[in-house]
Amino acid sequence: MNKDKAIRVTNFLKKFSPCDISDSLVKHGFPNGGFFPNLQVQSNFELPIVGEAYTVLYAPLDDPRPAISKSYIDSIPLNSVLIIATTQILQLPYAPYTRINNAMYGGLMSTRAKFQNCNGSIIFGRIRDIQEHNNLQYPVMSYGLGTTAPKPVLKLIGINVQLEIVLNSYPNKTTLETIDPGDLIIADENGMVRIPISKIDDSTLENILDYIPKRVKADQLVAEDINEGKEAAKSQKLRRSNL
Known part of the structure; x- marks a missing residue:
């Protein structure tokens, strides 16, 4: 999506809630309404979070793919939404939704993200430094909280790559949804919805x-x-x- 159109669309979406977006997505052939469940608001901020996805992927240390040495946090596009997830092997379709107790994101990352005018951070895992996010009044959502940094158990393997998120939509049936760089993200206290720009x-x-x-x-x-x-x-x- 070009810059001018992205600005127009995101400004339009800020007037509505994720529930409103889901109603429209269901109408247009997306049965789950673009919803990604189980994320919780972790900081005080002005709702909603709206922007294009900037994606980051972590993997366990024994993953065969090489680690990326550069930092993702210094390359966040203006007015984007930072989305961080792990590879499927570290995800669970039931609480606590992640096999990793270590936090994947902390206060310094929010400090840098806010400085770069990122619109919010959504972490499919744990975060730490909860008071720092609140003091910044920067939008953060996650599955839960932790205290330990990710480095002892995780490595960064992807920036602006497709994320695959394990969901549990039906009893005894695990499903998978993807988030691609540039997909539109809308989130508030109701949860997070994705408009799959890459698929329409x-x-x-x-x-x-x-x-x-x-x-x-x-x-x-x-x-x-x-x-x-x-x-x-x-x-x-x-x-x-x-x-």
Whole structure:
């Protein structure tokens, strides 16, 4: 996505919640609504988090791929959302969702990310230095907290690469979703949603965006109807009939 379009789209999405985005994604063929479960807000900040994904991948030390020596934190694009994950072998489809007790992200990283005008950091693992993130008023989400740095057990193997996230969408069935560099990320206290820019064309993206305010308006009318004593099911059917 070119810079001007990215700015237009992200500014538009800031007006809505991840729930609104999910409704539109479901309408356009994404059954899970782009939702990545189990992430928790870890710092005080102005919601929502919106931006293009800048991805970072960690692996166990015995992974055959070479470690990357350069730091990912000094190359964050303006107004992006930093997404950090591990390889699949370190992920779990159930709590605590990661096999790693070490934190993958800390306060100094948020300090640098904020200085570079990153819009937020979302970590599919543990973080540490919780008070530092709060003092910065910088947006951070993660699966949980820890105290130990990642270096004793993890190595950096990918920057701006596809991330594969293990999910548990149905009983006894593990599923996999991907996040690609440049995908649109929207997150707040409800959770994180991804619009898969790499998997849709420009026309589909415009249709997804166009549906969002129409659905929001329809649901506002449903709420008004309910407050007037009307049945929810009938009102939903009526107000959404032309969407």
